[in-house]
Amino acid sequence: MRAAVLTRFGAPLTVRETPDPEAVGGEVVVQVLAACVPPYAVEVFSGRRNYPLEPPVIPGIGGMGRVVGVGPDATRLRVGDLVWCDCTVRSRDDALTPDITLQGWSSRGDGGARLARHLHDGSFAELMRLPTENVYPLPAEAEDDPARWASLGVYVIPYGGLLAGELHAGEALLVSGATGNLGSAAVAVALAMGAGRVIAPGRNRAALDLLDDRFGPRVRPVELTGEEATDRAAMSAAAEGPIDMVLDLLPPAAPSSAARAAAMTVREYGRVVLMGGVGMLGGADLALPYPWIMRNSVTVRGQWMYPRPANVGMIRLISAGALDLGPEQVRTFPLDAVNDAVEYAAAHAGPFDRTVLTPPAG
Structure with a gap:
């Protein structure tokens, strides 16, 4: 061959x-x-x-x-x-x-x-x-x-993260890194799974507009500034309510401050799933405050790739037309x-x- x-x-x-x-x-x-x-x-x-x-x-x-x-x-x-x-x-x-x-x-x-x-x-x-x-x-x-x-191989990766975070229909999800290849796929899969709204932060205005045009009002684009406190406030405001889950798919070159700003928008008893590459190329690691995690009963978990049944679920979502x-x-x-x-x-x-x-x- x-x-x-x-x-x-x-x-x-x-x-x-x-x-x-x-x-x-x-x-x-x-x-x-x-x-x-x-x-x-x-x-x-x-x-x-x-x-x-x-x-x-x-x-x-x-x-x-x-x-x-x-x-x-x-x-x-x-x-x-x-x-x-x-x-x-x-x-x-x-x-x-x-x-x-x-x-x-x-x-x-x-x-x-x-x-x-x-x-x-x-x-x-x-x-x-x-x-x-x-x-x-x-x-x-x-x-x-x-x-x-x-x-399918692109979509099944964030699908694994959404399954790990137990995303439910009607919930609000924030996708950290939403303008990237995997992040935008996460937006599409979350909507196919029935997410009520998806907050999509990013610095690429054209990519944010594309998400807005494709998916309509269930997606809430947020243009980031790079200033952690400002961006956290903007993401929280865009949700117009509690954020149930955050899925991080930022690439290795992204600063840990961007991942932290997104993660800390999640509500009390919310879930944060880490699937990106922050820290893989050196630089500051992700530092989430212990008191914030403990007092807000936040669940933080990592997820590398996806479980085997996710392949079957992804095939079904596409076959049914839920994911176009x-x-x-x-x-x-x-x-x-x-x-x-x-x-x-x-x-x-x-x-x-x-x-x-x-x-x-x-």
Whole structure:
């Protein structure tokens, strides 16, 4: 098969022939039809994000495709099935605290690194080998536009955060980082789940206007100034009532003060879910006041990626039309143009802007 290979950090990806993967027990091989290229991929491949990838590696964080091979223990999947490929792989030998790797992308701890060496390669290839439990059947209509459906991988991440925070219909949610690629996806998913209103702070006026135009009065845009107390007051005022939950999706370059300003708008007994990258590149850590958390009975929790059932829930939301993929701005690239795709994705990181690699010829 042909695949895009990261030979070393800082070098362009090389498209070359590599051995076809083979499914053994507990595994599936999928022909990749479409895989999203994250806007920050250039930071990963350059080494700036210091992800624990071990070159040479075929990168990529999941996608959609068609089953071409199954292991002997698969009971329902069949060759030819259209499927979603989830990159979040969990070890099978610890039910309480499984090690995790994002196949072809990142991992957590020594156990995650060992898992990554076994399931080393991602979706920037014609074929991909995955654990059987990481493959989810898709409805027939997904075949009409695989590139658009590949954005499922963007939406399922904030969906995991919203599930972790137990967002209920009618509640008020503040999305910290709402004008970014993941943050804007969180706004859309929250509304699809029935949020009563979503406060959307950001510094990009054009992106805020886009959210306002697309979703109407249930979204309350707030243009930030960078001054913590001023911004906190503006976000609270925009809610016109208590904020039940805050979901933080700010990128690594964002200051911790921005995350703190958003988090501290939450009501008494409210929930704060942290999914962003604040502090990953150095700088001040997030410092939430102990007395404020304790006396207001605030729940603060972290969430990396999402639980397995979130994949099924996300597929259902899209299939039902609750989450409309129609407005997505999708630009596709063939496998041979993978470096152009990485460059394009970095320059088009705004709301609902998707860069998609389509490995099959044509």
